Amino acid sequence: MEENKPKEATEAEVKGVLEHPKPAPPPGAQAERSRRGFLVKLGWAGFALFQLSWIVAFMRVFFPRVLFEPPTSFKVGYPWEYTVGVVNTRYQQQYRVWIVRESEGFYALLAKCTHLGCTPVWWEGENKFKCPCHGSGFTKEGVNYEGPAPRPLERLKISLAEDGQILIDSSLVFRQERGEWEKPGAFLKV
Numbered sequence: 789m790e791e792n793k794p795k796e797a798t799e800a801e802v803k804g805v806l807e808h809p810k811p812a813p814p815p816g817a818q819a820e821r822s823r824r825g826f827l828v829k830l831g832w833a834g835f836a837l838f839q840l841s842w843i844v845a846f847m848r849v850f851f852p853r854v855l856f857e858p859p860t861s862f863k864v865g866y867p868w869e870y871t872v873g874v875v876n877t878r879y880q881q882q883y884r885v886w887i888v889r890e891s892e893g894f895y896a897l898l899a900k901c902t903h904l905g906c907t908p909v910w911w912e913g914e915n916k917f918k919c920p921c922h923g924s925g926f927t928k929e930g931v932n933y934e935g936p937a938p939r940p941l942e943r944l945k946i947s948l949a950e951d952g953q954i955l956i957d958s959s960l961v962f963r964q965e966r967g968e969w970e971k972p973g974a975f976l977k978v
């Protein structure tokens with residue numbers, strides 16, 4: 789039992805410690821130690837950041853960037869839903885198109901100014917499309933007659949779908965200055 793008891797320091801040992809205290813660390817050693825510690829931490833942080841960027845890059849594979857564009861072919865309702873002589877702007881926001889109902893049929897105008905591509909506004913009272921950017925004006929048929937627009941608006945392919953609805957194909961355009969407004973597809977007779 790006595791073996792486990794801590795041994796008391798002898799008088800000589802205590803004296804020795806008092807006479808020869810532990811040497812003090814050289815000046816600057818403490819600062820050097822903390823500088824090294826900081827550098828080690830910095831290294832680990834950089835490594836962790838590097839690993840994280842790899843994980844993020846890897847995860848991106850599962851979330852590819854997809855651009856959702858409106859379809860080029862779309863239906864815009866039945867002919868009987870339209871009123872003769874009225875410009876329908878219901879699909880301007882969604883498809884950038886106006887549907888115009890005349891007594892003989894329909895045509896679809898691309899709502900894009902032929903000057904620099906702004907979206908004109910239909911002015912019912914003045915019976916014209918007016919571009920808010922530089923003031924170009926177009927008749928209800930889409931012909932330019934004021935402002936800097938160099939040519940008429942473009943018309944989009946228009947037809948009847950199997951279910952009887954009006955079908956627009958915005959991938960096919962008809963330009964008046966090329967005589968294309970007379971082509972089949974530029975006008976829908978009903």
Ligand code: FES
Nearest residue numbers: 901903904919922
């Ligand atoms: S973009 Fe329409 S007038 Fe300039």
